[in-house]
Amino acid sequence: MNAARFLIAALLAAGSLAACSPPPTAAEMEAKLRAATLKVTSSAANASITVTDQVETASRWIWNATVNGKAFKCDVDTFFELPACEPVA
Numbered sequence: 151m152n153a154a155r156f157l158i159a160a161l162l163a164a165g166s167l168a169a170c171s172p173p174p175t176a177a178e179m180e181a182k183l184r185a186a187t188l189k190v191t192s193s194a195a196n197a198s199i200t201v202t203d204q205v206e207t208a209s210r211w212i213w214n215a216t217v218n219g220k221a222f223k224c225d226v227d228t229f230f231e232l233p234a235c236e237p238v239a
Contacts, residue, residue, distance in 0.1 A: 186233035187215045
């Protein structure tokens with residue numbers, strides 16, 4: 151019984167420390183947005199990508215991207231799952 155309590159306490163402590171990690175830097179966030187843009191536009195890894203106008207809402211990141219000269223309006227949830235980009239005329 152004591153071992154189980156110790157294990158649960160250790161897991162709770164580790165979980166609370168993980169939740170307190172610092173927010174990503176601007177460079178890290180731009181790298182994540184660039185990677186999401188590459189993924190959703192099926193662009194080559196060496197594509198020229200410019201990310202601008204990043205905005206974080208309560209549940210999404212929204213940004214504009216230019217991939218090899220083509221403009222896109224993109225968004226992704228805060229977990230960076232299911233990114234989407236629409237071409238801008």
